[in-house]
Amino acid sequence: MAIKVGIAGARGLSALMGFRSIEGVEVTALCDLDADYLDAQARKYGIPHTYRIFEDMLATDIDAVVIATPMQLHVGQTIAALQAGKHVLCEVTAGVTMDELWWLKETVEASDKVYMMAENCCYIPENQIVNRMVEEGLFGTVYFGEGEYIHDIKALAIGNRRNPEKTSRTKTWRHYWQLGKRGAFYPTHSLGPVMKWFKGDRIQSIACMGTGWHTAPEFRQEDTSITLCQLESGKLIKLRIDCISNRPINAAYYTLQGTEGCYEAPRGLGDTHKIWLRSMGDKADQASWRPLSDYTRYLPDRYKQASAEQQQAEHGGSDFYIVHDFIDAIRNGTPPAVDVYDACEWTAVGLLSELSVMNGGRVMEMPDFRGANAYKDQIIKL
Template identity: 70%
Template sequence: MTIKVGIVGARGLSTLQGFRSLPDTEITALCDLDGEYVQEAAREHGIPRTYRIYEDMLDSDIDAVVISTPMHLHVPQAIAALHAGKHVLCEVTAGVTMDELWWLKETVEASDKVYMFAENYCYIPQNQLINNLVKQGLLGDIYYGEGEYVHDVRRLAFQFNRAGSGERNAPTWRKYWQLGKRGNFYPTHSLGPIMKWMEGDRIRSVSCFGSGWHTDPRFRQEDTSITLCQMESGKLIKLRTDCISNRPLNASQSLQGTKGCVEGPSFLGDGHRIWLDSMGGEPEQRTWRPLSDFNDYMPERYKNATEEQRNAGHWGGDFFIVEDFVNAIKGLQKPAIDVYDACEWTAVALLSELSVMNGGRVMDMPDFRKSSSYADQIIKL
């Protein structure tokens, strides 16, 4: 049976090649409010049907929806899809309010359909390699992780004025839902891989501190926000988000364990490096090795990826996240990043905003997996 997929958000087609690289899957529909653009995108990519009204696409014969619209639409569209009997692969972040996360969790639990969170940084090959090193114990007991997402996106907060002035001065959704927020509004790229490396643990509390406003007074978002996540086990994760500062892109994770560490300066090329205590040497004599020296630990499916799969995006990551989603639909595995992961990782953003606005106050993370009453959902200052 062919799995028919519809995509809502015609400017977010990162999963397109992944679906086309799998047998028994087909992108049959594309939906976007911009009727002219959706027609153009569908023609370019050979997608047979287009929709401007999302509910009309849900009424069609598709089996699954990829949600790649602005983040404040993710929960309403995910809930509508689940109620319509469609599986959901949702881009990040999962939602924009704590209430939304509870609505999402409850809807998924009441549904017999798959919901999977499309945090593709978990699928970048180097991060999958690190995951295997962790699982096989080469780094010992992991107790600290550090993630950075540093990406000047200020130009994306404005679009060209439709009145024809030729100036990029009409605000987009990012002006409000990203750069109009304080705290770590976009944590999941940095956090997701580290949470996978600390599998089985959960975030107990969140605190956040901002640098103030120095670069661009148009935005409520501070130049840099530092967020600390204390784990249930006592382990620690530090996240930096900076989408304002004048500097090049950097998105990386670092990891410290009792037997070694990994530093990832950027995902733009193989700059990752590793040290293991099995390499020996006194502290002042220890030297790094390229992470690529350990490519034998790469998951087999990454080693055996075809050229088409590797070209799907994010060095093949965009193929493997789609493969896991399709396998979950087929009942071959559970969603690799489920609704509980989606809610917890996204809640870091929402709690960080409360924290930074209250002087870095420690905010308790609710347990989305175990909550059983509305009382469990209360966020206390």
């Protein structure tokens, strides 16, 4: 089954190597508003067709679309693509309003095409090792996890990233849709991998509180926001989002606690991924961390067999495996790795956190996107 792919937005070019590694898959179209950049990238990567208007690309014979445009465009473009008969791999977040998430869910359910959200942090090799160890029961019953996204992006809110030599003070989309929001506006990188470890569970409620405005009060986003997610099982996930504070990046910090062991990602300065398991035999008062690298036997085979080029793909090789899972879903009917229900729930954490933080940390009930069948199921309860 030959598959032609169109990419909307330059961010989507990170998936190019993955597509080109699959027999019968070809990236034939690239769409971007910046005409000069569009032409330059198409020539650089040998993409034959270019478009500045998204709908013009949809009108061609492509079979699938990668949506890597600013987040406020994701739902509108996804719906247009699905209604045009195209499969969709969409960058995070899934949408920017609760209404958009319901529109997305309803459109995907009415379509016979694949929708998958491209949450690449689920594919980080260390997260995959932990995932397999959870499946094998090595941590016992897991009941607490953490995810943090700490990344100073203030500089991305103003100016032209593609032409940094220009002195434009124009506010970018990030000024409004990211740093112009309160709460956990960008939750999926922190939440996605942890939710994968809580097999079959769902988020039942969230509560969010912020630090106030200290570093850059010109932005609506507070320095740090902490969001607690109570799962239907009663288990707990804590998220920290900080895109304002002046500090080094740590965009992929996670922890997991179970009855038989625990895991922590590195904090920096020589730290490493580490675990402790009761099966190691340490006495309770002498427990000590061991490197996660001692457990690479739990890494999925496709990671072990990856070429050096594949391992160098963006985001720790994640963008390579996302593409393969997307194409597998199209060709073989394999469930998408992050389906529309996961995409809506993980995204809704950020949207509900804004209401929570503006109401003193009020607990907000999470709708059941998978189980909602009527408009009465879409009510947000205060």
